[in-house]
Amino acid sequence: MNAPASRLVPGTVFDADACARFANLYPEQPGKIAHGLVGHPLFELESLVALSQRIRPVDVEQNLADLPIEVDPSTVQHNGLSVAESIRSIEANGSWMVLKFVEQDAVYRQLLDEILDELEPVVTARTGAMIKREAFIFVSSPNAVTPFHMDPEHNILLQLRGSKTMTLFPADDPELTPGALQEEFHRGAHRNLPYRDEFLAKGQPIELTPGEGLYVPVKAPHWVQNGPATSVSLSVTWRSEWSYRESDAHAFNRLLRKAGLNPAMPARHPGQNLFKAYAWRALAKARRLTGNPEPQ
Structure with a gap:
């Protein structure tokens, strides 16, 4: 029998205060929680270049990031760079990119489990077993924009480098996501959503800096504006029987x-x-x- 792998995170990712905060939020209230992943070597740019070569090419998404809040996904342009070039020159190339489903790599899968295992007791008590654990790493140029969209998972976005502001909207507002739109979303329609200026008053801008995470409820619409420096963040997600x-x-x-x-x-x-x-x-x-x- 193989010996168990040593932990990738010394100590804990979430301290007692962060766990208590998460328990107060989950599953329907968005909010910040602190984390202890800043400076972890798995999120250095060269580590991410190496990871990008180990995962499936289809699971890397990259594009030019000077985008409006609402955008037709078919009009978004590739940045014309290789994945490795995109990561290494991210500070200056005006790009947004994501490494998807990084749990397909054994090391990052272990890291994901170490993170989510700390929160599993709260999740199980509220919404049942953690199903379909997944992780996504976002690497973004200064001032990059992620357009208005929603995601089907329970999600915690952990900021590791740089800053970003997520403008988060209520998950239960039928004006933002009417029933017919949600029905098409669950049939595979793109995550991007229509946006109108009237929505602005319903949004809550939340700034994230290194060491801060944000719990985002299932299908809470949001858009993201990066700060003036390169940003690296990790999204850890799961589904539940309720979702x-x-x-x-x-x-x-x-x-x-x-x-x-x-x-x-x-x-x-x-x-x-x-x-x-x-x-x-x-x-x-x-x-x-x-x-x-x-x-x-």
Whole structure:
């Protein structure tokens, strides 16, 4: 039997105060928590270059970062550089990039588990088991913009180098993310969202500096403006049975809408959306058994 790997993080990532803070926030309240990953060698630029060569090329996204808050993803331009060149020259090349699903690498998978294991007791008690643990590393030029979007996971963004301001919006506001839009999102539509100037008053700008993290609830819309220096940040995410039920309820709503109905929005936590979620799963299972494709 192989000996267990030594820890990558000496001590803890989150101290007692940070864990208590997370417990007060999770799962529906956004807010900052402190972390102890600043200066970790796995996030030095050369370490990230090496990581980028070990993960699948499809899991590296990079583009020019002088973007508006709302953008059609089809118009975003590649920066024309190799991945290694993009990382090494990030201070001056005006780019935004992300290394996706870095848990596919054994070392970063261990690091992700060390981070999330510290929070798992709170998560399990509130929303059930931590499902589908994933991690994403963002490397961004000064003043880069990440456009208005939402993500399907529970997420903590940990700032490691430089600063950024995330403007965060309520996850349960139907004006920002109406039911029909969410239904298409759960069918694979792009994460980017329409944005109007009227939304501004609903947003909360939150600045992150090294050593600060931000818990972002499932599908809370947000956009990000980097500060005046190169930024490196780590996003650690997970799904829960609750989040999958909410997603499945939106899928079932899409069928109801196609039938001419106007279904109520699925409930946020602590609602469980059991009827719609299980109805959708039963339909999906029946289609698999009969070989019929999912209705469009």
